[in-house]
Amino acid sequence: MSVKVDGTGTAALSGTCALNMVLTDNGTGDYTLTFNVPYVRVPEVIATPVTDNIVCKLGTSAAGSIQILTENLSGAATDADFHVIILGSDTADQI
Amino acid sequence: MASLMSFVTASPQYRPRVLYFGLDAGANQTATVTTVADTGVFEVQRVTAPATAGATQADYFVVSNFAGETAAVWLDIDAAGTAPTGAAYVAADYQIEVNIVTGDTATQVAGKIVAAMGATLPDVTILDNADGTIDFTSDLFGNVTAPARHNANDSGNGSFVVATQTGGVASNLNNSYFLYDTPDNSYYFWFNVASIGVDPAISGKTGVAVAIAASAADTAVASALNTAMDAQTDITSTVLAAVVTAVNTEDGAVSVPADGTAATGFAFAVTQSGVSAGLNNGKFDATVTQSDPGVYVFVFDKEYARVPEVGALSKSDNRVPRISAIDRFGVTIEMQDLSGGAAADGGFSLIVLGSDAQDAIL
Numbered sequence: 001m002s003v004k005v006d007g008t009g010t011a012a013l014s015g016t017c018a019l020n021m022v023l024t025d026n027g028t029g030d031y032t033l034t035f036n037v038p039y040v041r042v043p044e045v046i047a048t049p050v051t052d053n054i055v056c057k058l059g060t061s062a063a064g065s066i067q068i069l070t071e072n073l074s075g076a077a078t079d080a081d082f083h084v085i086i087l088g089s090d091t092a093d094q095i
Numbered sequence: 096m097a098s099l100m101s102f103v104t105a106s107p108q109y110r111p112r113v114l115y116f117g118l119d120a121g122a123n124q125t126a127t128v129t130t131v132a133d134t135g136v137f138e139v140q141r142v143t144a145p146a147t148a149g150a151t152q153a154d155y156f157v158v159s160n161f162a163g164e165t166a167a168v169w170l171d172i173d174a175a176g177t178a179p180t181g182a183a184y185v186a187a188d189y190q191i192e193v194n195i196v197t198g199d200t201a202t203q204v205a206g207k208i209v210a211a212m213g214a215t216l217p218d219v220t221i222l223d224n225a226d227g228t229i230d231f232t233s234d235l236f237g238n239v240t241a242p243a244r245h246n247a248n249d250s251g252n253g254s255f256v257v258a259t260q261t262g263g264v265a266s267n268l269n270n271s272y273f274l275y276d277t278p279d280n281s282y283y284f285w286f287n288v289a290s291i292g293v294d295p296a297i298s299g300k301t302g303v304a305v306a307i308a309a310s311a312a313d314t315a316v317a318s319a320l321n322t323a324m325d326a327q328t329d330i331t332s333t334v335l336a337a338v339v340t341a342v343n344t345e346d347g348a349v350s351v352p353a354d355g356t357a358a359t360g361f362a363f364a365v366t367q368s369g370v371s372a373g374l375n376n377g378k379f380d381a382t383v384t385q386s387d388p389g390v391y392v393f394v395f396d397k398e399y400a401r402v403p404e405v406g407a408l409s410k411s412d413n414r415v416p417r418i419s420a421i422d423r424f425g426v427t428i429e430m431q432d433l434s435g436g437a438a439a440d441g442g443f444s445l446i447v448l449g450s451d452a453q454d455a456i457l
Contacts, residue, residue, distance in 0.1 A: 002448040005146065014452045015404050017109075019457055031438030051419045053219030053436035073415075073436055083418060085448050087404040 002085045005031055007050065007070060015083070024028065029070040029077030030059070038064035043088025051080035061086075107168070108454040112399065114229060114447040117376030120430075120440045121346025121385060123371030128273070128339045128352060130316040135266025135309040137287050138259065142229045142242060144205040145254035147195050148280040152176040156255040156345040157183050157246055158216065159373060161235040161263070164188045168208055170195055170254075181249030189215045198290040201227030218272040235291065236266040236309070246388075266309065267432035268316065272302075272355040273363070277329040278347030278371075283355055284323060286316075303327065313337035339364075346385055346440055347371045371438070381425070381447075389438030403449025411441035 002017035009062075011025035024032040040046035040063065046054035047068050059067030142156050153176050155169035167187035169179050171194050184190065193211045195204050202225060209223040218234040219246060233239050242257035269292050272285035281300045289309040294302050305323045307316055314337050321334035324341050332341040343349065346370050352363040372385045380396045404424050407416035413433045420427040430441035449455060 004402075004404055014400060016448070017456050019455050046408065047414060048407045048418055050421075052417065053414050053431060054417070073431075073433055083404040083406065085404055085446055090321055 034065040039088040054080040109456045110451040115377040116445045120442040121372030122370040123343040125367040130312040133268045133311045136264040138229045138233040138239040139261040140264025143256035146201045147199040150254040153179045154253035159240040181241040205303045263294045271357045271359040277343045389430040397448040398423045406446040414441035
């Protein structure tokens with residue numbers, strides 16, 4: 001799945017799979033995406049900033065949700081827009 | 096892949112399409128140019144005029160220019176003289192009479208010579224030193240025939256004194272040039288020494304004049320070259336002593352700097368070769384170009400039905416990728432330096448994941 005998070009201003013979700021998860025704004029530079037249908041295993045995630053001078057960091061991840069943290073280049077939590085690509089498997093077995 | 100397939104089953108309107116790329120960062124060429132000094136010297140010849148009391152009717156001297164044209168200048172005392180008959184006078188290209196009178200001092204005679212000559216002899220600058228001497232300076236580099244003095248029929252030296260003050264030497268740099276390429280321009284830097292150079296006008300290339308003085312030291316040549324190169328928008332240069340280090344601002348493979356047909360004699364070295372950024376791995380259903388340092392523009396061969404999402408991961412130290420623009424047709428990735436955030440070259444992996452369905456994925 002893939003989505004775009006608009007984290008500056010009022011946080012909002014858009015993009016290809018925006019209806020398949022829910023965005024929670026936990027505070028400055030702290031976002032959680034909760035999947036409508038959890039994966040069977042914890043998925044892998046890539047987040048890439050749209051906002052200037054931002055680094056995205058993966059926080060807590062689980063089969064049903066992931067936490068993305070955004071920081072400026074000095075390491076301070078900063079709101080940002082970013083893309084997220086989530087790849088996972090719905091099988092419990094190892095691939 | 097299993098996840099995508101099962102998702103398609105659950106959401107038939109999801110028509111995922113994935114593109115993925117590995118991009119190697121390009122490199123900008125860094126080259127050094129070690130300059131040499133200019134050798135050009137303008138010849139200076141000096142004529143010392145006599146006072147009228149020391150002169151004999153129709154004494155004359157002959158001066159030349161670089162092209163070999165000659166001017167013979169003779170003294171007519173109290174309007175009673177006749178032109179010299181000597182061979183050097185007869186053969187001169189320009190024959191100039193100078194009217195002087197009894198009682199004229201050497202300084203006055205010299206002044207009258209300068210006035211009479213005016214600009215008759217091309218490519219020679221005449222200077223009245225106001226002390227009875229006159230300097231004839233060649234406007235062109237190189238050796239000039241030494242001045243000569245005669246009496247009216249060339250049977251003696253007459254009353255003038257002539258001497259070569261400074262011997263002329265050809266300029267090694269005047270009108271010389273070298274070739275220098277950037278990804279966007281093909282330059283030739285040519286040397287205009289003492290403002291008498293002529294643009295070699297190399298076809299298909301951009302000429303940049305480098306103005307230097309005659310006999311400029313190698314460090315002065317390097318300084319002027321550095322100024323000229325750094326003034327170009329796609330070159331950044333620095334200078335240390337006689338060495339100019341030129342860095343192309345854009346990545347890309349280019350020809351190494353080289354002397355032109357009219358060679359400068361400089362030494363050229365490439366310390367970092369230019370390399371064009373390029374895709375090196377993945378599914379190449381897109382073209383990539385680099386618009387500015389650190390900015391990479393991908394254009395999908397086939398547009399998505401809706402704007403896709405993108406993941407990018409740096410392959411270079413101290414770089415973080417950012418999506419600076421995206422639409423259905425392509426994406427622009429800007430690599431930012433972790434120290435300050437300025438755009439800077441860097442390699443990265445890129446995944447583009449989108450859907451070819453217009454409908455929302457439920």
